[in-house]
Amino acid sequence: MSGGRVRYVWVPVALVLVAIPLGLVYVHWSKSGPGAGLYSQVWSPDPVQGWWDPGRFFQPVQGVQGVFAADQCIQCHEAITPGIVADWRASRHARLAEKEPVACPDCHGADHQRLHLPTPEVCGACHAKQHGDFQDEARYGFPSHVLAMERAVDAKHFADKPKAEVQACVQCHSVATKCDSCHTRHRFDPAEARRPEACITCHSGPPHPDDETYFASAHGRIVREEGDAWDWSKPLAKGNYKAPSCAYCHMDRGRHQVADKSLWKFGLLEVNPQTSGNRVLRERWVALCMDCHAEGQSRDWLAGLDRERKVAWGKLYAAEGLLKGLRADDLLHPGPSERPTYPMDAPDGLMARARIGYYEGQASAFYNVSGIERAYFEMWYFDNLGSYKAAAHNDAEGVTRGHAAMDKAFANIQFQAEALRTLGEAEQARDGHRSNAGDLWLAGPYTEANRVGN
Numbered sequence: 422m423s424g425g426r427v428r429y430v431w432v433p434v435a436l437v438l439v440a441i442p443l444g445l446v447y448v449h450w451s452k453s454g455p456g457a458g459l460y461s462q463v464w465s466p467d468p469v470q471g472w473w474d475p476g477r478f479f480q481p482v483q484g485v486q487g488v489f490a491a492d493q494c495i496q497c498h499e500a501i502t503p504g505i506v507a508d509w510r511a512s513r514h515a516r517l518a519e520k521e522p523v524a525c526p527d528c529h530g531a532d533h534q535r536l537h538l539p540t541p542e543v544c545g546a547c548h549a550k551q552h553g554d555f556q557d558e559a560r561y562g563f564p565s566h567v568l569a570m571e572r573a574v575d576a577k578h579f580a581d582k583p584k585a586e587v588q589a590c591v592q593c594h595s596v597a598t599k600c601d602s603c604h605t606r607h608r609f610d611p612a613e614a615r616r617p618e619a620c621i622t623c624h625s626g627p628p629h630p631d632d633e634t635y636f637a638s639a640h641g642r643i644v645r646e647e648g649d650a651w652d653w654s655k656p657l658a659k660g661n662y663k664a665p666s667c668a669y670c671h672m673d674r675g676r677h678q679v680a681d682k683s684l685w686k687f688g689l690l691e692v693n694p695q696t697s698g699n700r701v702l703r704e705r706w707v708a709l710c711m712d713c714h715a716e717g718q719s720r721d722w723l724a725g726l727d728r729e730r731k732v733a734w735g736k737l738y739a740a741e742g743l744l745k746g747l748r749a750d751d752l753l754h755p756g757p758s759e760r761p762t763y764p765m766d767a768p769d770g771l772m773a774r775a776r777i778g779y780y781e782g783q784a785s786a787f788y789n790v791s792g793i794e795r796a797y798f799e800m801w802y803f804d805n806l807g808s809y810k811a812a813a814h815n816d817a818e819g820v821t822r823g824h825a826a827m828d829k830a831f832a833n834i835q836f837q838a839e840a841l842r843t844l845g846e847a848e849q850a851r852d853g854h855r856s857n858a859g860d861l862w863l864a865g866p867y868t869e870a871n872r873v874g875n
């Protein structure tokens with residue numbers, strides 16, 4: 422090989438060898454700021470974050486001083502927080518046969534100025550099975566409970582928007598960083614966690630209407646009508662329940678993993694439900710339905726979900742096609758270079774480009790956009806995800822409603838696309854170029870000024 426040709430090999434190799442460590446150093450640096458996640462250098466936590474993500478951010482009060490034994494904690498807190506002590510007394514932790522109770526210092530520590538709130542690791546010291554399953558869920562990727570905090574604080578719109586607007590994200594996404602989301606403190610009752618009410622504080626609302634779709638289904642209706650009379654202290658196993666609750670289907674046999682059967686992954690993108698990996702997951706679903714239904718019916722219902730998804734994605738791709746056509750002809754109005762960049766996306770100021778669809782990152786770019794892009798975002802994120810959950814949970818009316826909403830959104834997008842073309846052509850004919858909307862738009866609602874205090 423001549424010297425010149427060798428250079429083509431070692432120059433890229435040397436660049437890669439430098440780039441990889443630099444990339445690792447950059448990620449490490451970006452995560453080492455006062456906040457959490459990839460944007461921790463620009464985002465610092467509100468105090469309440471200490472309660473949602475106690476392992477990282479909790480600061481105990483300094484007003485009470487001393488190292489106390491369990492009975493002292495109980496005695497004093499009986500007066501200060503009687504509800505907490507009463508719940509603890511009613512819990513299994515306080516009434517262990519032939520064992521010392523699991524008391525306040527076991528979860529919080531004994532030195533009042535250095536108290537901690539228990540992270541999953543603290544519970545895991547005694548509950549290795551549940552904690553182990555919980556941690557192990559990470560191998561299914563997101564969405565999953567164990568990765569929920571990371572997903573929220575690593576989402577661009579979490580750092581882009583004013584802090585007061587996004588604090589609520591962490592309340593729901595704290596399911597990853599503490600164990601009292603489903604069996605709440607200080608009763609820690611599995612019977613509570615088995616009921617649908619344990620999940621719907623977080624699993625409701627437009628992008629994930631699990632609450633709405635489940636209670637509209639035959640399962641949810643039976644549980645609502647008869648569930649109060651059931652004995653929820655029985656484990657989630659075949660024969661114990663007439664109709665399934667959320668946990669019966671998603672945490673079957675008490676396994677602390679909700680992502681171990683996931684085929685459609687929140688409905689955000691089209692997947693091939695028949696890959697060999699997905700066929701393994703499907704068998705888990707079928708086995709579960711067969712606790713109460715015939716095998717053929719179980720398979721047919723899941724195939725019905727796949728068909729609903731195929732039709733939904735046909736509609737979404739048609740809308741994406743219209744948007745991509747407008748982008749190619751520079752007809753979005755205001756265009757990508759005429760509107761404010763997101764604070765976390767400074768390079769977009771140099772090479773502005775509208776993001777369309779999942780792979781281009783549109784899920785985190787939906788505020789400073791033109792009307793037609795926002796209309797597509799809503800079709801994709803609300804109408805489509807609503808229809809997915811309705812199909813997954815056997816809420817027939819919800820599927821009809823979701824598809825009607827998608828059809829209406831598509832008609833609106835088509836109408837807007839035609840108007841943008843007509844406008845663009847008229848401007849070209851009149852001035853020889855399109856009008857510049859930048860002056861009107863560059864000071865948008867999520868520009869730098871709004872991040873003050875983030």
Ligand code: HEC
Nearest residue numbers: 480481482484485489493494497501525526529530531536
């Ligand atoms: C002499 C009374 C007293 C004793 C004993 C006591 N606490 Fe407290 N504790 C308090 C008071 C008062 C507060 C509320 C402080 C505040 O909100 O300003 C508190 C707050 C807490 C909090 C909330 C954390 C925080 O920073 O707000 C926890 C958890 C707690 N105590 C656990 C314990 C445990 C565990 C023990 C035993 C090791 C214990 N306490 C013993 C008086 C006591």
Ligand code: HEC
Nearest residue numbers: 472475495498505506509523524525528538539599601606
């Ligand atoms: C099995 C573990 C466990 C035990 C035992 C326990 N706690 Fe807690 N405690 C928790 C968890 C979990 C939280 C919620 C932490 C969070 O919000 O991140 C909590 C929160 C608290 C808080 C703050 C709650 C609030 O809503 O302001 C106080 C106060 C408290 N515990 C006191 C006590 C006292 C007193 C005892 C003993 C009677 C006790 N805890 C026993 C797990 C425990």
Ligand code: HEC
Nearest residue numbers: 513514517523527528539543544547600601604609610611
């Ligand atoms: C010091 C050990 C210890 C710690 C720490 C601990 N537990 Fe427990 N927990 C127990 C024991 C022992 C039982 C009784 C059942 C058993 O043996 O598993 C129990 C039972 C439970 C139960 C079943 C209660 C019932 O009514 O059947 C739940 C739920 C639970 N723990 C959750 C938690 C959570 C959540 C945490 C952390 C916030 C935690 N535990 C921390 C020892 C502990």
Ligand code: HEC
Nearest residue numbers: 563564565569572593594596602620623667671679680683
């Ligand atoms: C404190 C809030 C909270 C509670 C309570 C909660 N979840 Fe979740 N759940 C989340 C969040 C947040 C995510 C998404 C995490 C992410 O971004 O990866 C999620 C994700 C999921 C997923 C999606 C997994 C996938 O692969 O798509 C399922 C299924 C699920 N939860 C079921 C349940 C069930 C069943 C219950 C009740 C037993 C429950 N959750 C209770 C917050 C919660």
Ligand code: HEC
Nearest residue numbers: 564572573576578579587589590593622623624629687784
């Ligand atoms: C009411 C509770 C709740 C709130 C508030 C909430 N989330 Fe979520 N989030 C969820 C649930 C539940 C899921 C899982 C949905 C599923 O699998 O159906 C989820 C999924 C996600 C995902 C995974 C899907 C994806 O796009 O990759 C991300 C990221 C996310 N949320 C970020 C955020 C951010 C950022 C905020 C605040 C702006 C937020 N969430 C507010 C409950 C919530």
Ligand code: HEC
Nearest residue numbers: 541544548551552555600603611614615656657668674675
């Ligand atoms: C998404 C909801 C959810 C979260 C989060 C959750 N649990 Fe549970 N937990 C449940 C359900 C549902 C059951 C009842 C399972 C059954 O019927 O077998 C349960 C039962 C338990 C039990 C009792 C098991 C038995 O056989 O009696 C323990 C102990 C427990 N959980 C510990 C934990 C620990 C530790 C964490 C945090 C790592 C945690 N849980 C987080 C929903 C949850």
Ligand code: HEC
Nearest residue numbers: 620624631632635665666667670682683684685686687813
């Ligand atoms: C009859 C069993 C069943 C019940 C009951 C049930 N679900 Fe589901 N759920 C499903 C199926 C099946 C899917 C589709 C999963 C897939 O695509 O792999 C699903 C999807 C989900 C997803 C998205 C997970 C993903 O992989 O995309 C979440 C989150 C969810 N359900 C939460 C809940 C909540 C919360 C409840 C209770 C209010 C509930 N479910 C009740 C069967 C059930």
Ligand code: HEC
Nearest residue numbers: 639640662663664665706709710712713714719722723815
């Ligand atoms: C714990 C028992 C139980 C489990 C598990 C269960 N179901 Fe059901 N399901 C019922 C009962 C009870 C009914 C109402 C009576 C009926 O229509 O058979 C029902 C009704 C239905 C219906 C409405 C039936 C109709 O003819 O309109 C559908 C669809 C359905 N289930 C699908 C599923 C799917 C899919 C799964 C698995 C993901 C599943 N079920 C798991 C108990 C269960």
